[in-house]
Amino acid sequence: MNTIEDILKKAKLNVTEGRKNILEMFVLGGGALAHADIEKNTSVSIDRVTVYRTLQTFVERGIIHLIPTTDNTILYALCKDNCSDGHHHDEHVHFICITCNKTNCLEEITVPNIQLPKGFKPIQAAMIVKGICLHCKN
Amino acid sequence: MNTIEDILKKAKLNVTEGRKNILEMFVLGGGALAHADIEKNTSVSIDRVTVYRTLQTFVERGIIHLIPTTDNTILYALCKDNCSDGHHHDEHVHFICITCNKTNCLEEITVPNIQLPKGFKPIQAAMIVKGICLHCKN
DNA sequence: GTAACTGCAAAATATTTGCATCCTT
DNA sequence: AAGGATGCAAATATTTTGCAGTTAC
Numbered sequence: 001m002n003t004i005e006d007i008l009k010k011a012k013l014n015v016t017e018g019r020k021n022i023l024e025m026f027v028l029g030g031g032a033l034a035h036a037d038i039e040k041n042t043s044v045s046i047d048r049v050t051v052y053r054t055l056q057t058f059v060e061r062g063i064i065h066l067i068p069t070t071d072n073t074i075l076y077a078l079c080k081d082n083c084s085d086g087h088h089h090d091e092h093v094h095f096i097c098i099t100c101n102k103t104n105c106l107e108e109i110t111v112p113n114i115q116l117p118k119g120f121k122p123i124q125a126a127m128i129v130k131g132i133c134l135h136c137k138n
Numbered sequence: 139m140n141t142i143e144d145i146l147k148k149a150k151l152n153v154t155e156g157r158k159n160i161l162e163m164f165v166l167g168g169g170a171l172a173h174a175d176i177e178k179n180t181s182v183s184i185d186r187v188t189v190y191r192t193l194q195t196f197v198e199r200g201i202i203h204l205i206p207t208t209d210n211t212i213l214y215a216l217c218k219d220n221c222s223d224g225h226h227h228d229e230h231v232h233f234i235c236i237t238c239n240k241t242n243c244l245e246e247i248t249v250p251n252i253q254l255p256k257g258f259k260p261i262q263a264a265m266i267v268k269g270i271c272l273h274c275k276n
Numbered sequence: 277g278t279a280a281c282t283g284c285a286a287a288a289t290a291t292t293t294g295c296a297t298c299c300t301t
Numbered sequence: 302a303a304g305g306a307t308g309c310a311a312a313t314a315t316t317t318t319g320c321a322g323t324t325a326c
Contacts, residue, residue, distance in 0.1 A: 014281065014326075015326095048283095049318095050283070052315095057281095066208065066210060068264075069207075070206045072204060093254075106255060108255070109252060109253070119271075120269060121275065122268070123269040124269070125268070128264045128265075130261050131261040153301095155299095156307075185307065190290095192306095
């Protein structure tokens with residue numbers, strides 16, 4: 001079946017051209033995307049406001065999630081299946097390449113548990129590593 | 139000596155009322171601050187634009203640094219001495235309390251080293267833990 | 277047919293820039 | 302005195318809201 005449409009249907013969202021288009025960017029692109037990336041690269045013309053609303057809806061329905069960043073940018077990436085509605089278990093490491101400037105989700109690397117000072121109770125953890133990625137290595 | 143002025147002088151910045159005021163908020167407050175926090179709470183009146191420029195200058199001179207966040211907010215916090223000009227070694231864990239909504243720098247907890255996939259070269263790492271802090275515990 | 281979705285217009289916010297004036301050294 | 306810092310005005314950019322028309326189911 002068509003994965004893109006499946007994801008939308010599973011989230012109980014109407015399947016529209018705009019949504020398919022935006023979701024496809026995440027599925028095919030693999031990495032993390034900013035609002036601006038999306039607005040510029042949609043093949044069909046999508047209103048800026050619709051992009052905002054679509055991203056917001058996708059986050060609410062657990063299709064994408066916000067990625068922690070060390071600068072002041074806002075990035076979204078596809079959630080894996082373990083993200084249920086609005087309840088993200090986004091505990092993998094994010095890698096930001098300082099050369100190509102892309103953010104990768106390292107799904108297979110989970111955030112390590114750490115010992116917090118007495119009295120602090122952890123609920124969720126995120127980790128960002130900056131460096132040189134596979135493709136920019138040489 | 140007066141710590142606040144010392145920090146400014148060490149960064150080769152003119153000592154002005156506005157800068158002292160903003161820097162004081164970081165030194166006394168301890169935690170992380172957003173632009174809005176600063177704009178609202180300065181005792182002397184500081185123009186919004188000056189706040190932007192001051193924060194930017196402080197970051198450039200290594201007095202404060204951007205803190206990674208998992209939502210879309212921008213937070214700044216004091217750098218410790220090991221941050222030299224523009225070259226931050228901000229490798230401690232940041233703790234965000236979901237009750238009082240304050241961000242603490244856990245200076246004494248360093249970010250653990252992790253094993254990245256083959257080909258990825260780490261340069262810098264950041265870690266954010268969300269949960270309940272010491273003060274909101276009971 | 278109905279509820280959900282979109283685009284347009286416009287409001288509300290947030291951020292940046294230029295320039296004249298004022299302050300620190 | 303000279304360079305740096307600030308405030309004001311205004312330009313840009315970003316995000317949100319309301320509403321009427323359109324589309325998916």
